[in-house]
Amino acid sequence: MRTEGRRAPDADAPWNEIVPGLWMGGHQYRDAGGQLAPAVVDAQFDVVISLYRREGHGPAAWIDHHHVDLPDGPLSADQLEAVCLLADLAAAAVRSGRRVLVRCHSGYNRSGLVVAHALVTLGFTTEDAIFLLRRQRSPWALNNRLFVDYLTTGLDVARLLAGLEPDGLPG
Numbered sequence: 001m002r003t004e005g006r007r008a009p010d011a012d013a014p015w016n017e018i019v020p021g022l023w024m025g026g027h028q029y030r031d032a033g034g035q036l037a038p039a040v041v042d043a044q045f046d047v048v049i050s051l052y053r054r055e056g057h058g059p060a061a062w063i064d065h066h067h068v069d070l071p072d073g074p075l076s077a078d079q080l081e082a083v084c085l086l087a088d089l090a091a092a093a094v095r096s097g098r099r100v101l102v103r104c105h106s107g108y109n110r111s112g113l114v115v116a117h118a119l120v121t122l123g124f125t126t127e128d129a130i131f132l133l134r135r136q137r138s139p140w141a142l143n144n145r146l147f148v149d150y151l152t153t154g155l156d157v158a159r160l161l162a163g164l165e166p167d168g169l170p171g
Helices: 078-093 110-121 125-137 145-153 157-164
Strands: 015-019 022-025 028-030 036-038 047-051 066-068 100-105
Touching: 015 110, 015 125, 022 110, 022 157, 036 078, 066 078, 078 110, 078 157, 100 110, 110 125, 110 145, 125 145, 145 157
Parallel strands: 022 100, 047 066, 047 100
Antiparallel strands: 015 022, 028 036
């Protein structure tokens, strides 16, 4: 599910390197002629993490591919846990010298959440991680304010808070 309404323009590249070995992208972009083009992954990366899937967009069958459907909106405790696990996987792969692509529909929010948390796992501050995404991918990266709030709160805390049932809170 993709949240409409933020009116972010399509990216001008299928994917961008955020730090050496860690790439962020989407399933479509605007080519040099301004036309909408599919971002198809073949074997350019050792690990591909997809938070959105579109038939025919790869990667090649032998590539280490992890797929979890995430909405571009409020996440459950289980979904936030999946973000943490995928970010840990991405960080470990980068540390071992593997080329990693994290992608979603447009390559701004869901992929940004995972990549930013991977950067924090790699030792960056949250603020520096967000800055890098916006500088390297697009100023529109992480335009979902809720995802920025998850990052600044800390994903472990956000996961605990998301797991609280409204009827279990003191009132």
